[in-house]
Amino acid sequence: MRDEELTDEQTSRFRRDGFLRVPGLLAEEEVDRFGEAVDRAVEERTRHDPRPLEKRSRYEQSFRQCLNLWEDQPEVRPLSFHPCVGRAAAALLETEAVRIWHDQALYKESGGRETDPHQDQPYWSIAEPRTVTAWIPFQPVRQKNGAVGYLPGSHRSGLREFANIFGSTGLDLDAFPETRNKSFDYVEAEKGDVVFHHGLTVHRAYPNTTAETRRAHTVIFFADGCTRSAFRHPSVDRPGIPLGAAIESELTPIAWPRPDGDPPPAPRPPRQPLPGWPASAAEKRQKGNSA
Numbered sequence: 337m338r339d340e341e342l343t344d345e346q347t348s349r350f351r352r353d354g355f356l357r358v359p360g361l362l363a364e365e366e367v368d369r370f371g372e373a374v375d376r377a378v379e380e381r382t383r384h385d386p387r388p389l390e391k392r393s394r395y396e397q398s399f400r401q402c403l404n405l406w407e408d409q410p411e412v413r414p415l416s417f418h419p420c421v422g423r424a425a426a427a428l429l430e431t432e433a434v435r436i437w438h439d440q441a442l443y444k445e446s447g448g449r450e451t452d453p454h455q456d457q458p459y460w461s462i463a464e465p466r467t468v469t470a471w472i473p474f475q476p477v478r479q480k481n482g483a484v485g486y487l488p489g490s491h492r493s494g495l496r497e498f499a500n501i502f503g504s505t506g507l508d509l510d511a512f513p514e515t516r517n518k519s520f521d522y523v524e525a526e527k528g529d530v531v532f533h534h535g536l537t538v539h540r541a542y543p544n545t546t547a548e549t550r551r552a553h554t555v556i557f558f559a560d561g562c563t564r565s566a567f568r569h570p571s572v573d574r575p576g577i578p579l580g581a582a583i584e585s586e587l588t589p590i591a592w593p594r595p596d597g598d599p600p601p602a603p604r605p606p607r608q609p610l611p612g613w614p615a616s617a618a619e620k621r622q623k624g625n626s627a
């Protein structure tokens with residue numbers, strides 16, 4: 337792992353473009369170890385769903401998405417709260433402290449279709465545009481296995497548009513002057529690199545035309561002090577954060593800096609299983625917590 341501050345050149349590139357690849361932020365050895373832990377978690381979370389790719393929804397054909405792994409997967413938690421990743425996120429957001437919004441594995445299987453264009457922040461209930469995602473691949477990423485492409489500067493364009501990638505084809509790029517006839521920068525990455533993008537950066541990803549799954553873990557951070565908007569989301573609905581209040585709870589703990597660098601404890605499990613969270617996992621955690 338590269339225990340160094342980001343350079344001024346890197347932070348100003350992020351401010352300009354809305355995305356940044358940080359080469360070698362993690363050591364290859366830890367990427368391999370965390371990759372195996374996330375593989376096990378994805379296997380556990382998706383075991384109940386044997387549908388082949390062609391039987392899944394259009395959205396599900398882009399990737400297997402497993403949310404909030406830090407909560408019930410103790411071997412994944414140190415990755416989501418990795419000090420090098422959290423510190424870089426805080427530097428990019430130009431803030432003293434960042435909280436986690438949620439984490440998720442995004443596994444684009446062999447034959448997985450493209451990821452449709454979208455901005456992330458319209459899916460979240462965070463009012464201020466002070467959010468950043470760390471996209472952590474577990475193998476080298478090329479265009480042929482699903483590299484992500486970003487529209488440079490789109491986070492500064494004023495566009496903040498909910499795109500229905502769940503049931504439709506994503507952001508209609510021709511519909512907005514901010515995105516019409518603009519080209520995406522596709523970012524290839526090596527093992528150990530972390531690619532950051534701002535919550536308002538328009539992005540998409542290539543399909544996976546290789547025989548191997550493209551495995552990535554992502555962690556979404558927001559600047560401490562951000563407040564709740566009207567949109568509904570488990571990260572604020574579960575702890576009951578009121579509209580306009582600062583988003584602070586055991587579900588969105590400070591990710592960086594942490595006292596002693598330790599990850600936080602697991603929060604109380606949800607009453608209802610989250611989407612993509614099999615009931616069995618929630619029950620297992622209920623039993624574990626009450627033991």
Ligand SMILES: O=C(O)CCC(=O)C(=O)O
Pocket residue numbers: 399442444451456469471482484539540541552554
């Ligand atoms: O991994 C992908 O295919 C897309 C990534 C993405 O949309 C995200 O991290 O917000």
